[in-house]
Amino acid sequence: MPPPRPNLELYLVTDSLNLPPNSTVYSQVEACLSAKHPPTIVQLREKHLSTAKFIELARDIHALTSKHGVPLLINDRVDVALAVGCEGVHLGWDDMDVPTARKLLGPEKIIGLSISDHEQLEKALGMDPTYLGIGPVFSTPTKPDHSPPLGTSGVRSLLSAIPLTMQAVAIGGINHCNVQRVLFQSKDIAGRRLDGVAVISAIMASPLPVGACNLLYETMNWPPLFVPTGYSVRTEDFSIYRDNIHKHKPLVHHITNNVVKSISANISLALGASPIMSENPAEFADLAALPNVGCVLNMGTFGGGRESQDLFLGALREHNVRGNPVIFDPVGAGATNARREFAQMIVGAGYCTVIKGNEGEIRSLAGLGAVKMRGVDGGREEGSGEELAKIVHDLARLEYNIVLMTGPKDYISNGARTFCLSNGSKYQSRVTGIGCALGSVIAAFCAAAPVDESLIGPVISAIGMYNIAAERAESLMDGSDQPGKWAVAFVDCLAAMAMSDENLTELIAVQEVKELTNLEKWETPTGGEGLKQGEDLKQDEDLAEA
Numbered sequence: 001m002p003p004p005r006p007n008l009e010l011y012l013v014t015d016s017l018n019l020p021p022n023s024t025v026y027s028q029v030e031a032c033l034s035a036k037h038p039p040t041i042v043q044l045r046e047k048h049l050s051t052a053k054f055i056e057l058a059r060d061i062h063a064l065t066s067k068h069g070v071p072l073l074i075n076d077r078v079d080v081a082l083a084v085g086c087e088g089v090h091l092g093w094d095d096m097d098v099p100t101a102r103k104l105l106g107p108e109k110i111i112g113l114s115i116s117d118h119e120q121l122e123k124a125l126g127m128d129p130t131y132l133g134i135g136p137v138f139s140t141p142t143k144p145d146h147s148p149p150l151g152t153s154g155v156r157s158l159l160s161a162i163p164l165t166m167q168a169v170a171i172g173g174i175n176h177c178n179v180q181r182v183l184f185q186s187k188d189i190a191g192r193r194l195d196g197v198a199v200i201s202a203i204m205a206s207p208l209p210v211g212a213c214n215l216l217y218e219t220m221n222w223p224p225l226f227v228p229t230g231y232s233v234r235t236e237d238f239s240i241y242r243d244n245i246h247k248h249k250p251l252v253h254h255i256t257n258n259v260v261k262s263i264s265a266n267i268s269l270a271l272g273a274s275p276i277m278s279e280n281p282a283e284f285a286d287l288a289a290l291p292n293v294g295c296v297l298n299m300g301t302f303g304g305g306r307e308s309q310d311l312f313l314g315a316l317r318e319h320n321v322r323g324n325p326v327i328f329d330p331v332g333a334g335a336t337n338a339r340r341e342f343a344q345m346i347v348g349a350g351y352c353t354v355i356k357g358n359e360g361e362i363r364s365l366a367g368l369g370a371v372k373m374r375g376v377d378g379g380r381e382e383g384s385g386e387e388l389a390k391i392v393h394d395l396a397r398l399e400y401n402i403v404l405m406t407g408p409k410d411y412i413s414n415g416a417r418t419f420c421l422s423n424g425s426k427y428q429s430r431v432t433g434i435g436c437a438l439g440s441v442i443a444a445f446c447a448a449a450p451v452d453e454s455l456i457g458p459v460i461s462a463i464g465m466y467n468i469a470a471e472r473a474e475s476l477m478d479g480s481d482q483p484g485k486w487a488v489a490f491v492d493c494l495a496a497m498a499m500s501d502e503n504l505t506e507l508i509a510v511q512e513v514k515e516l517t518n519l520e521k522w523e524t525p526t527g528g529e530g531l532k533q534g535e536d537l538k539q540d541e542d543l544a545e546a
Ligand SMILES: Nc1ncnc2c1ncn2[C@@H]1O[C@H](COP(=O)(O)OP(=O)(O)OP(=O)(O)O)[C@@H](O)[C@H]1O
Pocket: 331, 357, 358, 359, 376, 377, 378, 406, 407, 408, 409, 410, 423, 424, 425, 426, 427, 428, 429, 431, 432, 433, 434, 435, 436, 437, 438, 463, 466, 467
């Protein structure tokens, strides 16, 4: 008898603890099954019911799911599945082992097993479950005691070791905002992809479960190259982005390194933004809920460990939930393996709107290794302009975000369009923290930009203004080497530019790389087609309709 091969595409896991008011597990499942795109499989998960009550609920839900031809699995309890005669079970490592469950349930039933690392995967492969549930992808309140989040790169690493004969879904913090990224980024190089995603709160805690199912399904089935940041760039708006800072007085929440806190705060103030340095997770949700907030995550003096992981992931989650721009600076990612791994974990565990780093840091994050960074500064191999442009383009395309590589020239891409900026002063690499504080300026520009704006324009405007202020400060030096004096003059020049009504469009030296080189000829990591103008807009309309 061939093993069962269920449709796991949209896998609903129930949760009785986070239901919206006046709802029950039954009413939520019932509503979901009436959706245009209902769950393709349902798992009943009850941790606190007596056996009798669990069986009663499972019978009722099974009657519902059977009516819609959707398989029902029971979490943990083979006895309940047998009593109800449903289609299978989902097991964890504290539950009955898969071979015993198989003996009891027979060859036709579905048996799922959770895995969160390679050790469990190796054991699981010998047990031959129907499918594996890989997680948690992101941190989630549904399972507060879970193992550390795998991020999409962790899922990819496990998935690539699972044979095609065994199905796999990802679970943990998946919702309509991140589902496309989970599906896309977890795909391995050989094309091994997830068979579906398991969703809990995004459906069970929703007051509109039907809409939640439809939205998830439709988002999952968007064309695979959705770039949430958009890609239109209106150079004529560069000055408007600056003026928006005065209009909205954005707040920049920093988790940044001890070396640059003061200069980052002063540079934010010079712009007209409000800086706050907070490393207290208890206030992250409140900060993220304020209007016009951006977040800077700079790992300069963190670089690893469980505590810094919780700190960064906590802030990332709260700002992601609110859709706030997050600027991630993987400081020193090219210097040590611990830093590179930490940076990759952050990037995989949430959505960083902009990844900003010097050449060594971006090369390292892009998996290009082999950069000789002795410390956190520079890390420059000084690759050719074409090569640097390709690195940021490819990484942005892979991560669906904006990638900025700083240096004598700055390269910036959103995966669709790539630009080279050439303003700046040699003094910028002579004073520590000038690169880090650029993250604060970018966060302020993004947080002050209109919500539906493509953010690459505000980011270019931020870098341009910053680097022109650096040039002006250099012109005030009398020729001798004066990095200390320059740093003071730089803050003053920046404050003057922020307050002026100069037309930034005329001042910023920015060129689209496409004009320099034919980017089209390069193979992208996605192997996909290039984005077409207007495509992101259309996808937004689809989302609104869903
Ligand atoms: N030699 C240079 N000429 C012109 N501009 C430069 C030069 N070096 C750096 N910059 C500018 O300085 C800013 C910071 O870039 P840099 O690559 O020095 O960052 P970083 O290494 O992250 O700095 P840090 O870690 O000290 O904060 C960018 O805006 C970049 O354009």
